[in-house]
Amino acid sequence: xxxxxxxxxxxxxxxxxxxxxxxxxxxxxxxxxxxxxxxxxxxxxxxxxxxxxxxxxxxxxxxxxxxxxxxxxxxxxxxxxxxxxxxxxxxxxxxxxxxxxxxxxxxxxxxxxxxxxxxxxxxxxxxxxxxxxxxxxxxxxxxxxxxxxxxxxxxxxxxxxxxxxxxxxxxxxxxxxxxxxxxxxxxxxxxxxxxxxxxxxxxxxxxxxxxxxxxxxxxxxxxxxxxxxxxxxxxxxxxxxxxxxxxxxxxxxxxxxxxxxxxxxxxxxxxxxxxxxxxxxxxxxxxxxxxxxxxxxxxxxxxxxxxxxxxxxxxxxxxxxxxxxxxxxxxxxxxxxxxxxxxxxxxxxxxxxxxxxxxxxxxxxxxxxxxxxxxxxxxxxxxxxxxxxxxxxxxxxxxxxxxxxxxxxxxxxxxxxxxxxxxxxxxxxxxxxxxxxxxxxxxxxxxxxxxxxxxxxxxxxxxxxxxxxxxxxxxxxxxxxxxxxxx
Amino acid sequence: xxxxxxxxxxxxxxxxxxxxxxxxxxxxxxxxxxxxxxxxxxxxxxxxxxxxxxxxxxxxxxxxxxxxxxxxxxxxxxxxxxxxxxxxxxxxxxxxxxxxxxxxxxxxxxxxxxxxxxxxxxxxxxxxxxxxxxxxxxxxxxxxxxxxxxxxxxxxxxxxxxxxxxxxxxxxxxxxxxxxxxxxxxxxxxxxxxxxxxxxxxxxxxxxxxxxxxxxxxxxxxxxxxxxxxxxxxxxxxxxxxxxxxxxxxxxxxxxxxxxxxxxxxxxxxxxxxxxxxxxxxxxxxxxxxxxxxxxxxxxxxxxxxxxxxxxxxxxxxxxxxxxxxxxxxxxxxxxxxxxxxxxxxxxxxxxxxxxxxxxxxxxxxxxxxxxxxxxxxxxxxxxxxxxxxxxxxxxxxxxxxxxxxxx
Numbered sequence: 001x002x003x004x005x006x007x008x009x010x011x012x013x014x015x016x017x018x019x020x021x022x023x024x025x026x027x028x029x030x031x032x033x034x035x036x037x038x039x040x041x042x043x044x045x046x047x048x049x050x051x052x053x054x055x056x057x058x059x060x061x062x063x064x065x066x067x068x069x070x071x072x073x074x075x076x077x078x079x080x081x082x083x084x085x086x087x088x089x090x091x092x093x094x095x096x097x098x099x100x101x102x103x104x105x106x107x108x109x110x111x112x113x114x115x116x117x118x119x120x121x122x123x124x125x126x127x128x129x130x131x132x133x134x135x136x137x138x139x140x141x142x143x144x145x146x147x148x149x150x151x152x153x154x155x156x157x158x159x160x161x162x163x164x165x166x167x168x169x170x171x172x173x174x175x176x177x178x179x180x181x182x183x184x185x186x187x188x189x190x191x192x193x194x195x196x197x198x199x200x201x202x203x204x205x206x207x208x209x210x211x212x213x214x215x216x217x218x219x220x221x222x223x224x225x226x227x228x229x230x231x232x233x234x235x236x237x238x239x240x241x242x243x244x245x246x247x248x249x250x251x252x253x254x255x256x257x258x259x260x261x262x263x264x265x266x267x268x269x270x271x272x273x274x275x276x277x278x279x280x281x282x283x284x285x286x287x288x289x290x291x292x293x294x295x296x297x298x299x300x301x302x303x304x305x306x307x308x309x310x311x312x313x314x315x316x317x318x319x320x321x322x323x324x325x326x327x328x329x330x331x332x333x334x335x336x337x338x339x340x341x342x343x344x345x346x347x348x349x350x351x352x353x354x355x356x357x358x359x360x361x362x363x364x365x366x367x368x369x370x371x372x373x374x375x376x377x378x379x380x381x382x383x384x385x386x387x388x389x390x391x392x393x394x395x396x397x398x399x400x401x402x403x404x405x406x407x408x409x410x411x412x413x414x415x416x417x418x419x420x421x422x423x424x425x426x427x428x429x430x431x432x433x434x435x436x437x438x439x440x441x442x443x444x445x446x447x448x449x450x451x452x453x454x455x456x457x458x459x460x461x462x463x464x465x466x467x468x469x470x471x472x473x474x475x476x477x478x479x480x481x482x483x484x485x486x487x
Numbered sequence: 488x489x490x491x492x493x494x495x496x497x498x499x500x501x502x503x504x505x506x507x508x509x510x511x512x513x514x515x516x517x518x519x520x521x522x523x524x525x526x527x528x529x530x531x532x533x534x535x536x537x538x539x540x541x542x543x544x545x546x547x548x549x550x551x552x553x554x555x556x557x558x559x560x561x562x563x564x565x566x567x568x569x570x571x572x573x574x575x576x577x578x579x580x581x582x583x584x585x586x587x588x589x590x591x592x593x594x595x596x597x598x599x600x601x602x603x604x605x606x607x608x609x610x611x612x613x614x615x616x617x618x619x620x621x622x623x624x625x626x627x628x629x630x631x632x633x634x635x636x637x638x639x640x641x642x643x644x645x646x647x648x649x650x651x652x653x654x655x656x657x658x659x660x661x662x663x664x665x666x667x668x669x670x671x672x673x674x675x676x677x678x679x680x681x682x683x684x685x686x687x688x689x690x691x692x693x694x695x696x697x698x699x700x701x702x703x704x705x706x707x708x709x710x711x712x713x714x715x716x717x718x719x720x721x722x723x724x725x726x727x728x729x730x731x732x733x734x735x736x737x738x739x740x741x742x743x744x745x746x747x748x749x750x751x752x753x754x755x756x757x758x759x760x761x762x763x764x765x766x767x768x769x770x771x772x773x774x775x776x777x778x779x780x781x782x783x784x785x786x787x788x789x790x791x792x793x794x795x796x797x798x799x800x801x802x803x804x805x806x807x808x809x810x811x812x813x814x815x816x817x818x819x820x821x822x823x824x825x826x827x828x829x830x831x832x833x834x835x836x837x838x839x840x841x842x843x844x845x846x847x848x849x850x851x852x853x854x855x856x857x858x859x860x861x862x863x864x865x866x867x868x869x870x871x872x873x874x875x876x877x878x879x880x881x882x883x884x885x886x887x888x889x890x891x892x893x894x895x
Contacts, residue, residue, distance in 0.1 A: 004625060006700035006701060007700065008698065008699065008700050009698060009700065010698075097819070101769065148609075294700075295700070332697065332698070335697055335699075336697050336699045336702075337699050337700060337701075338701075339701050339705070368650070368651070370651060377609070378609060378610060378613060378623070379610075380623045383625050385701070386701060386704060387625060387657075389662075389701070389704055389705050389708050390652055390657075390662055390663070390664075390665075390708065391662055391663070391664040391665070391708060391711055391712035391715060392650075392651065392652055392664060392665040392666075392712070393652075394705070394708055394709050394712050395672075395673065395674055395712050395716065398674050398675075398676065398709075399674060399675045402674070402675040402676050403675070437696070438695065438696060438697055439695070439696075440694050440695050440696070443689055446685060446688045446689055447685070447689070449685075450681065450682075450685040459681070473679075473681075473682055473685075476676060476682070477682065477685055477686060477689055480676070480686055480689065480690075480709075481689050481690070482690060482702055482705040482706040482709055483695060483697075483699075483702065485701075485705050486699050486701060486702065486705075
């Protein structure tokens with residue numbers, strides 16, 4: 001188990017865990033569904049989902065529009081310009097290393113700005129998409145099949161193409177997705193397979209494919225790593241086109257013995273054999289439960305969902321349909337049992353405040369909170385659970401909120417202007433809309449006192465003069481409560 | 488981050504902020520470990536020469552002709568090197584540190600690295616910080632030390648003087664604050680007394696209409712963050728110093744470190760400070776010389792400041808860098824990512840001198856890289872056992888021989 005993952009108290013009723021939920025369906029439950037299957041939602045969207053039946057709300061979420069409807073950010077392609085600069089300033093040109101360095105640095109900055117633009121584009125997509133689950137899965141997959149932008153020659157175009165790959169397979173087949181990832185240029189470069197040749201097989205991708213992407217440590221041997229690395233030799237990238245390229249002259253055509261089977265395997269065979277292993281289904285079941293239901297799920301629950309995955313031949317759509325309609329998903333044990341990742345926290349805050357644009361401040365805030373899109377900290381992805389709970393990360397979260405509620409952007413809010421000018425009514429509205437009512441009686445009282453100015457007698461009650469400041473302060477305080485950190 | 492109290496929170500169901508205080512009381516009651524020195528009040532300052540410090544132009548093998556052959560433009564002339572012996576000497580910018588070396592306050596450990604070196608900044612930094620070359624650990628070696636050390640409960644037992652908490656200080660049961668500057672450490676909303684009071688009360692919330700395994704932990708860390716950022720400026724306010732630190736980020740960080748070490752009731756044992764970037768692929772000389780000079784001058788001011796307050800004997804400074812660089816220079820008067828490099832142990836407890844083997848500059852021996860001759864975990868074991876007074880095996884996940892560089 002990854003450290004920092006805590007299972008909720010209470011007991012699992014395994015017999016009914018994956019059976020359809022038939023309990024109460026209200027705004028609180030709808031908000032739970034939208035936090036998990038998306039990035040949170042505005043009060044209006046929560047009400048709309050609550051007005052449907054639970055089944056219809058899930059069915060709506062499972063609809064996946066074609067990936068290319070997501071649009072396209074501006075993507076810098078500087079490869080040709082770098083070739084030009086080398087010709088102009090290089091040894092065969094003016095031989096001016098200073099000018100060459102300056103030109104290349106300028107182009108690299110352009111690439112980096114392009115990645116920033118993509119981050120902003122994606123965050124806005126998460127906020128405004130008609131298919132939140134598609135973006136949520138894309139986000140989870142980007143932290144699972146990790147690749148870091150602009151390292152080792154991964155271009156912005158490759159980063160975007162990989163992002164679209166995840167979007168395309170958001171509810172697709174995991175086996176097919178893994179095969180596609182194994183041929184994905186960004187991945188092949190990031191984990192060094194692009195340069196793996198039969199004379200010197202590079203084991204980086206082969207190892208992580210099993211350790212982190214599919215089977216988990218302990219379900220393969222070091223010899224399996226070596227043998228599968230041989231099978232993946234020649235799976236490379238055409239650096240000019242940025243596309244997958246099979247370099248057959250450096251592929252190892254010899255016989256390999258992998259996970260007990262022998263043959264002249266290539267990468268396709270390796271992925272197939274991996275997906276025949278029961279450990280693979282268990283690993284994915286665990287990942288889905290940890291991401292959508294609660295952390296450190298019981299082994300029996302993992303087995304039950306793994307059986308579903310195998311029954312559906314790793315098709316995500318039917319499995320996610322079962323999971324999002326299940327008793328365990330809608331249970332009080334699952335409710336608020338996950339720590340929001342920074343991206344969920346940031347996008348969810350814009351959504352909850354009724355805003356329709358994510359601005360640049362989100363990028364700086366996410367960097368301080370430790371989660372930069374397209375830059376996972378390492379191949380293992382972002383550490384989950386309580387790893388997000390540190391002093392400076394919480395300070396970064398609260399300071400982001402303080403900046404946001406006091407920004408001019410708040411004028412866009414679809415609902416903040418409707419907050420009543422009475423402290424008790426304003427308190428109820430803030431806690432209902434921002435926290436789903438998840439505050440103690442004590443917190444209601446404290447917040448009401450703040451809005452009323454009662455904490456300092458001289459401040460006086462809520463009035464037209466202090467309304468905007470107090471309401472903004474009240475929104476901040478509501479979101480700064482520990483409960484708001486939980487998804 | 489700390490996770491020890493979660494288990495209590497998870498079992499109790501509703502969010503009750505579990506206190507770790509009684510756990511500490513129980514731990515303190517345990518007998519001290521036999522055969523290990525005390526470690527009371529001792530401080531470790533860890534400086535990360537980030538980006539990959541070129542060891543050969545830091546501790547210069549001026550007695551090896553091969554050095555001048557493989558680095559025609561980058562080698563430091565023999566006469567400029569601050570000789571430590573007939574083979575090696577310091578970079579000429581490190582005069583202040585050389586004077587400390589001559590006074591017996593500096594140990595240079597040569598050829599430090601680890602098996603199967605990784606050439607990625609990120610992964611290799613992670614390996615040094617987690618002390619785990621073969622696995623992915625979510626805690627750092629000093630985080631594990633803080634968890635293990637049975638220190639009195641405090642908000643500042645470990646502190647990172649950086650914008651983001653480095654992996655080395657990630658712990659299971661201790662939430663280590665990252666403080667870039669004293670002025671910027673804190674909640675914006677604390678600037679307003681009304682919001683500050685309101686938030687303090689809201690964070691200490693009572694019973695919630697739901698249960699969550701994480702809620703009590705979040706409340707506690709948030710409360711720590713709020714309290715810590717309010718308390719620290721007050722705790723260190725009384726500290727006065729005449730030391731003149733260089734006006735560099737490292738100088739400012741070390742000034743704050745001395746202030747925290749020298750102020751009563753802060754209780755800091757471990758401080759992390761990043762310096763650099765030493766990633767000198769291009770035109771190395773200017774950058775590296777400047778950074779080494781800054782390091783050397785800041786160290787001088789730091790130890791003068793510490794000595795003026797009677798703290799110099801209880802503060803050990805250790806450097807590390809994720810890797811050294813290639814033996815030969817590259818085509819752009821720089822050096823590319825390499826493997827082993829030297830590190831410094833400075834100040835309290837140090838038995839000054841040279842440790843480890845001289846570098847082997849044969850570029851054909853190890854694909855152009857310096858092979859390591861001392862495992863960095865041996866240095867960590869030495870610091871843990873001989874300076875901090877803790878057994879190292881559990882923290883380092885293995886037994887590593889200690890060195891004589893620290894007398895304890």
